[in-house]
Amino acid sequence: MxxxxxxxxxxxxxxxxxxxxxxxxxxxxxxxxxxxxxxxLFPILEDIQENFFDGGQCGEEVHESLRLTFHDAIGFSLSQGPSGGGGADGSIAVFASVETAYHANGGIDDIVHAQAPYIATYNITPGDFIQFAGAVGVSNCPGAPRLEFLLGRPFPTAPAPDLMVPEPFDSVTKILARFADAGFSPAEVVALLASHTIAAADHVDPSIPGSPFDSTPAVFDSQFFIETMLNGTAFPGTAGNPGEVESPLPGEIRLQSDAALARDKRTACLWQANVNDQTHMAGSFKAAMAKLAVLGQDVSKMVDCSEVIPVPPKLTSRAHFPSGITRKDVNQICSLPFPTLPTDPGPVEPVAPVPKS
Structure with a gap:
């Protein structure tokens, strides 16, 4: 035996x-x-986690690195062909003097310059580093999915053209059309906007830098989708543009485009589907990011190095209404039932700005 x-x-x-x-x-x-x-990739991972992401924090550098993955990649057009840009190729770093001057890229020069020394230090192309840093950064945020990362983007040959990045004051029709020209459906547009759950604005209103888009900017949760649906102060719009709906939470900023997408019949149910459904939100974001990260690239020539990306911490909080908010404060357009959510106890607290490192 x-x-x-x-x-x-x-x-x-x-x-x-x-x-x-x-x-x-x-x-x-x-x-x-x-x-x-x-x-x-392992020495790069260890370096940026320790020295760039402050020991693995879900902070300002994560927010900005994730933003950069989008602004670099979306310079791609199915209708314009090669003249529509190279997509996720790192052109925003190589041709920084050109692309950071575009209006839609306002303020992005900070993160481009912050990442430049790492690109110069390691044997990695700018396009690979931008997407790698974005995936690693997101892994520091509780509740986030573990993003895919494919290695092998060549050096860019030209800057992306202007007017490729949707802006916060664009109409829903214009936003959906720009994304469609890059190959994204309305569902994928909403999925990508889950990035705003760990984001803040420095330049939309320069008088209030670091204003987050939801009350939990260091956590990848559905609070962004909940809080964007709340009633707020409405400002008049123009033809084809519903105008701004200011957040009712002090210290929180709401993009006009987010408010419009949450209230448009074409996207309202897609938006509401993320409320209190962490699995759906994280899964759809991961899939849309995997597509975004290789726009314009020949995937057959790339190597899947997703195993290098750390596993994000689990989400320990639950979806909720902020203090003083209840179901009656939701501006619901979708006809599907809205989830039952608890309301935080206590007085209404201002949402703190995201500090600069």
Whole structure:
């Protein structure tokens, strides 16, 4: 019996070892990867987590790095072909003097300049670094999905053209049309806007820098979708544009485009579907980001290094109405039932700005 038991243990060890040895030992003697090319990412990961993301915090650099992944990638057009830009190619870093001057890219020069030393230090293309830093940064936010990362973007050859990035004051029709020209459906547009749950605005209103889009900017949760649906002070709009609906929460900023998408019949139910459904919100965001991150790229020539991206912390909070808010404060356009949510106890507290590091 002892011999039989020993044989079983050896067999199980062999199976486990065989599975493990499918990975290649990296030259550093510490890490393993399914593809040797991914080994080069581990020192970059450790450096940016410690020195760029403040030891793995979901803060300002994460917000800005995620924003940069979008602003670089969306410079892509199905209708314009090559003249529509190279997509997720790092052109916003290589041709920074051109692209950061575009109106829609206002303020993005800060994160471009902050990332530049890392791109210069490591053997990685600008397009790869931008998307890698964005995926790593998001992994620091509780509740976020573990984003995919494919390695192998070539150097860009030209800047993306102007007017490719949707702006906060664009109409829903204009926003959906721009995204459609880049290959995204309305559902994917709403999915990508989950990024605003860990975001803040510095330049939409320069008088209130660091204003977050929801009350929990360091957590990837559905509060953004809830709070954008709340009634607020309405400002008159123009033809084809419903105008701004200011957040009722002090210290929180609401983009006009977010308010409009939450209230437009084409997107209202897509928006509401994220309320109190963390699995749906995280899953749809991950899928849309995977598509965004390789816009304009030949995926067949890239290597999947998603295993290098850390696993994000689990979400421990639950969806809720902020203090003083109840179901009657929801401006609901979708005809589907709105989820039942608790209201935070206590007095209404101002939403704190996201501090600069």
């Amino acid at each position: 002892a011999f039989q038991y020993c044989s079983i243990v050896v067999a199980l060890f062999s199976v486990a070892n065989a599975a493990f040895t499918n990975k290649i030992a990296c030259a550093d003697g510490i890490h393993f990867a399914t593809h040797e090319a991914c080994c080069a």
